[in-house]
Amino acid sequence: MATFDEWQTAYDVVYRALPATSDFACPNCGQPTLRMAITAQPAANAGYVSFWCDTCLEGIHVCRAPIPDGVTVRPMDLPPEERHPRVPNYRLVT
């Protein structure tokens, strides 16, 4: 099982690649299926980041990060089920 530090390293790589997707390998299962989604208030310049692996459904989140140009933000003023992109119910690594 990957440590929080390993997840943090993967987070940095994937975050820096935004708005492009990254094929960086998941620190836990090794699959290139890491996903990142930012949820924020409308017009905010920072939001909270969900970061997970679609294969093993583990990940971390970051409370506050600047929103890079070109990223599709999940609007916090919509109910969670109407926010896109979707964030699955993944297990948080602490």
Ligand SMILES: [Zn+2]
């Ligand atoms: Zn994984």
